[in-house]
Amino acid sequence: MTSLIQTWKALREKGIMGINQRNADYILKYNNRRLYPLVDDKILTKQKAIEAGIHVPELYGIVRTEHDIAQIGTILNNHRDFVIKPAQGSGGDGITVIADRYDEQRFKTVSGRLITLPEIEYQLSNIITGLYSLGGMRDSAIIEYRVKPDPIFKSISFEGVPDIRIIVLMGYPVMAMLRLPTRQSNGKANLHQGAIGVGIDLSTGRTLNGTWLNEKIDRHPDTDNHVSGIILPDWQKFMHLAASCYELVGLGYIGVDLVLDQEKGPLILEINARPGLNIQIANDTGLYQRTSKVEAHLAKQKSAGLKDSIEQRILFSQQNFAIKS
Amino acid sequence: MRSLSIHLKILIAIFLLLGLTIIGYQIVVLKTPVTEKQVDDLWTIDAKISFDVRGTKPVKVQFYIPPKLEPYTIANELFLAKNYGQIIDESQLDSRHVTWSARKITGKQTLYYRLNLTKRHNDEKATLSNSKGITWREPIAIKGPDQLAVDALVNEIRSKSSNIATFISTAINLINDNNNDNVNLLLGNNRTIENKAKVIELVLSHAYIPIQKVYTLKLVNSGVQTPSLWIRSYYVDANKKADNSNELVGEWHYFNTQTGNIGLPNDEIVWWIGDNNVLSVDNGINSQVTFSMQKSELTALSLAKLSSANSQGDYSFYSLPLTTQSAYKIMLMIPFGVLIILLLRNIVGINTLGTFTPVLVALAFRETGLYFGLIFFSIIVAIGLSLRSYLEHLKLQMLPRLSIVLTFVVLLIIFVGLFSHKLGFDQGLSITLFPMVILTMTIERLSITWEERGGAFAFRVAIGTLVTASMAYAVMGFEPFTYFVFTFPAILLILIAFMLAMGRYRGYRLTELFRFKALLS
Numbered sequence: 001m002t003s004l005i006q007t008w009k010a011l012r013e014k015g016i017m018g019i020n021q022r023n024a025d026y027i028l029k030y031n032n033r034r035l036y037p038l039v040d041d042k043i044l045t046k047q048k049a050i051e052a053g054i055h056v057p058e059l060y061g062i063v064r065t066e067h068d069i070a071q072i073g074t075i076l077n078n079h080r081d082f083v084i085k086p087a088q089g090s091g092g093d094g095i096t097v098i099a100d101r102y103d104e105q106r107f108k109t110v111s112g113r114l115i116t117l118p119e120i121e122y123q124l125s126n127i128i129t130g131l132y133s134l135g136g137m138r139d140s141a142i143i144e145y146r147v148k149p150d151p152i153f154k155s156i157s158f159e160g161v162p163d164i165r166i167i168v169l170m171g172y173p174v175m176a177m178l179r180l181p182t183r184q185s186n187g188k189a190n191l192h193q194g195a196i197g198v199g200i201d202l203s204t205g206r207t208l209n210g211t212w213l214n215e216k217i218d219r220h221p222d223t224d225n226h227v228s229g230i231i232l233p234d235w236q237k238f239m240h241l242a243a244s245c246y247e248l249v250g251l252g253y254i255g256v257d258l259v260l261d262q263e264k265g266p267l268i269l270e271i272n273a274r275p276g277l278n279i280q281i282a283n284d285t286g287l288y289q290r291t292s293k294v295e296a297h298l299a300k301q302k303s304a305g306l307k308d309s310i311e312q313r314i315l316f317s318q319q320n321f322a323i324k325s
Numbered sequence: 326m327r328s329l330s331i332h333l334k335i336l337i338a339i340f341l342l343l344g345l346t347i348i349g350y351q352i353v354v355l356k357t358p359v360t361e362k363q364v365d366d367l368w369t370i371d372a373k374i375s376f377d378v379r380g381t382k383p384v385k386v387q388f389y390i391p392p393k394l395e396p397y398t399i400a401n402e403l404f405l406a407k408n409y410g411q412i413i414d415e416s417q418l419d420s421r422h423v424t425w426s427a428r429k430i431t432g433k434q435t436l437y438y439r440l441n442l443t444k445r446h447n448d449e450k451a452t453l454s455n456s457k458g459i460t461w462r463e464p465i466a467i468k469g470p471d472q473l474a475v476d477a478l479v480n481e482i483r484s485k486s487s488n489i490a491t492f493i494s495t496a497i498n499l500i501n502d503n504n505n506d507n508v509n510l511l512l513g514n515n516r517t518i519e520n521k522a523k524v525i526e527l528v529l530s531h532a533y534i535p536i537q538k539v540y541t542l543k544l545v546n547s548g549v550q551t552p553s554l555w556i557r558s559y560y561v562d563a564n565k566k567a568d569n570s571n572e573l574v575g576e577w578h579y580f581n582t583q584t585g586n587i588g589l590p591n592d593e594i595v596w597w598i599g600d601n602n603v604l605s606v607d608n609g610i611n612s613q614v615t616f617s618m619q620k621s622e623l624t625a626l627s628l629a630k631l632s633s634a635n636s637q638g639d640y641s642f643y644s645l646p647l648t649t650q651s652a653y654k655i656m657l658m659i660p661f662g663v664l665i666i667l668l669l670r671n672i673v674g675i676n677t678l679g680t681f682t683p684v685l686v687a688l689a690f691r692e693t694g695l696y697f698g699l700i701f702f703s704i705i706v707a708i709g710l711s712l713r714s715y716l717e718h719l720k721l722q723m724l725p726r727l728s729i730v731l732t733f734v735v736l737l738i739i740f741v742g743l744f745s746h747k748l749g750f751d752q753g754l755s756i757t758l759f760p761m762v763i764l765t766m767t768i769e770r771l772s773i774t775w776e777e778r779g780g781a782f783a784f785r786v787a788i789g790t791l792v793t794a795s796m797a798y799a800v801m802g803f804e805p806f807t808y809f810v811f812t813f814p815a816i817l818l819i820l821i822a823f824m825l826a827m828g829r830y831r832g833y834r835l836t837e838l839f840r841f842k843a844l845l846s
């Protein structure tokens with residue numbers, strides 16, 4: 001019992017945010033429920049992002065009805081590789097990644113399996129009848145650009161595409177994490193399924209130590225390479241994209257998921273209105289420790305009648321949350 | 326944010342103050358007992374009389390009410406018949422009836438009679454009744470084959486019995502024997518208890534033994550009950566004759582019409598005696614009586630007396646009809662089940678299926694019993710989920726797949742119920758509509774959780790749901806506590822205050838202390 005109380009106090013001291021605190025003080029306070037559809041439906045997010053000129057994977061086409069499935073041939077005509085995913089899916093279910101075209105009727109997946117056009121049509125019909133959406137509601141399928149992960153990640157990930165999660169409070173990036181797929185997570189960058197989370201220094205884009213299923217680790221279990229000390233290229237652009245998502249969707253407390261494409265650089269994949277708390281273990285830092293600083297700064301700005309621009313917000317975060325190496 | 330928290334604090338203070346004041350008033354001013362002391366059983370029996378009147382007519386209702394027979398005493402009785410004149414006729418021994426009459430009555434009518442009974446302690450050996458009955462009667466006239474059958478039966482009984490008591494017992498046993506041709510001839514095809522009693526009376530009349538029909542209710546905490554039929558006869562007990570040599574003391578003896586056993590058990594109370602129906606309504610149609618019964622303790626009696634003393638300003642639940650009372654008792658406990666779930670979810674951090682499902686499961690446990698319910702739920706949910714994961718291979722759409730699972734669950738419940746019945750566990754049959762609906766709902770929600778968050782998480786959620794449901798069940802069924810809540814419902818206001826405060830709880834959950842432990846090393 002006393003050790004529990006000590007643990008409690010120690011966590012408080014480190015500024016670790018718990019679920020109750022996140023729900024009461026951040027999600028309920030900063031996120032207007034009315035705006036949730038903007039982030040829950042990936043088509044809406046994408047459209048808003050394109051309007052605002054924010055970089056997202058290029059949209060090849062949307063399949064909304066059974067009738068649309070017949071047109072899939074024309075949508076796919078000009079593309080050798082692409083991704084099919086449900087607009088309102090979760091946890092990476094129902095995503096098909098096509099790496100190359102084999103001939104007119106057949107395609108190759110990333111793992112090298114051949115898949116025919118009728119199989120793709122069946123997959124599309126599954127998506128739109130709601131097989132992968134929450135509660136079985138009707139859904140739409142998105143066909144979009146296939147992200148080719150930057151070679152920098154080759155040594156520290158297993159299949160799949162690593163992504164970068166940045167928590168943004170009122171437009172101020174507060175914490176970032178690189179998520180690396182493992183054999184256990186089946187190539188998915190989902191921490192619940194066994195992917196690794198690696199903390200990132202906001203000021204330099206340098207990776208820190210990692211977390212794997214609530215434990216701290218420092219090497220990738222599949223490749224055995226150290227995950228720390230890697231400088232992510234284009235880091236300022238990542239920060240800029242994440243910070244601009246506040247203006248994009250109007251939600252005050254979000255987790256922005258980004259990827260680093262070999263050719264197109266940083267792209268926004270999706271936005272999460274209820275970001276998880278494991279990012280704290282990856283960074284070995286409490287979220288509340290940082291969010292309280294941002295809130296204090298916001299209060300000061302408000303009383304002075306000022307409003308920070310995106311650049312000023314990024315500067316604030318990088319000055320205040322830098323990690324000394 | 327600041328103003329919001331002040332607003333909230335004021336609200337919490339108001340609810341807290343209101344709740345405490347009302348409870349304090351009940352304890353200090355009304356002197357309501359805080360705990361339920363086990364003094365003696367108090368039985369409350371409600372008779373609900375209903376009938377329809379076509380048009381507007383004068384109506385006369387005759388209703389038998391229990392005679393004042395030992396060993397029970399009537400603590401008080403209550404007649405609820407607005408707009409009716411009321412006469413209670415106690416002129417005959419061993420029989421009382423109330424007559425309600427009114428000149429102009431229209432439409433559906435409902436009258437209530439409530440009786441509070443307690444057992445009399447002091448004289449244990451009290452006889453049931455002091456009235457005297459006749460000891461001889463004329464045979465009921467019959468003809469032809471019936472006469473022959475009765476004669477044969479009387480002879481058979483006489484050869485198997487030694488005195489009046491054994492004669493009557495033997496007669497009852499014979500009438501209940503399905504293979505006796507004479508009996509079958511007399512009964513015809515009608516094997517109801519009423520008809521058997523009639524035949525018993527006929528056979529006994531040919532031995533010159535008079536009997537009376539007695540209708541009784543059993544004192545069990547059962548809710549609705551129908552009266553059961555006994556017979557009684559007045560005769561001089563041969564064994565008792567030695568006591569008082571000069572005088573022949575007759576006594577009423579009661580016989581079970583099913584088994585022929587002599588003597589009325591202590592928990593049977595006589596409601597009325599004789600051949601008449603318990604209720605007769607002039608100018609009424611569809612008349613019917615339902616009896617319901619409930620046990621409480623004597624401290625509750627003082628409460629009931631208190632409430633009847635100042636009945637105009639009284640809102641205590643104890644003055645409500647019994648069936649409503651027991652429904653309210655369950656309902657009032659539901660918020661406390663919800664409280665347990667709130668605590669376990671937000672402070673401990675156990676994952677459960679939704680907020681309300683564990684409470685519903687706990688309510689279902691009330692019908693099945695905790696241990697049987699736990700085992701039964703686990704088995705059915707496990708089978709349901711494994712079926713679901715098999716169906717996943719068939720690549721079916723979500724809705725048809727769920728429908729298949731739910732249909733299967735219904736079949737499973739029926740199968741397990743029958744199977745456990747065969748093995749001698751009757752709880753299997755207690756899976757009625759309510760637990761079944763909850764079970765199917767649980768499986769559906771669990772399947773969705775499985776889809777969205779994976780099997781391991783679904784398993785954790787299922788365990789969490791069962792744990793919280795068991796705890797909610799334990800709290801909701803804790804007797805002294807249910808008494809307290811039912812007697813002091815204002816405690817719910819305090820509960821609201823607490824829940825409001827919980828709404829702004831921002832501390833860690835217990836499970837998070839373990840989850841984030843890695844951060845402290």
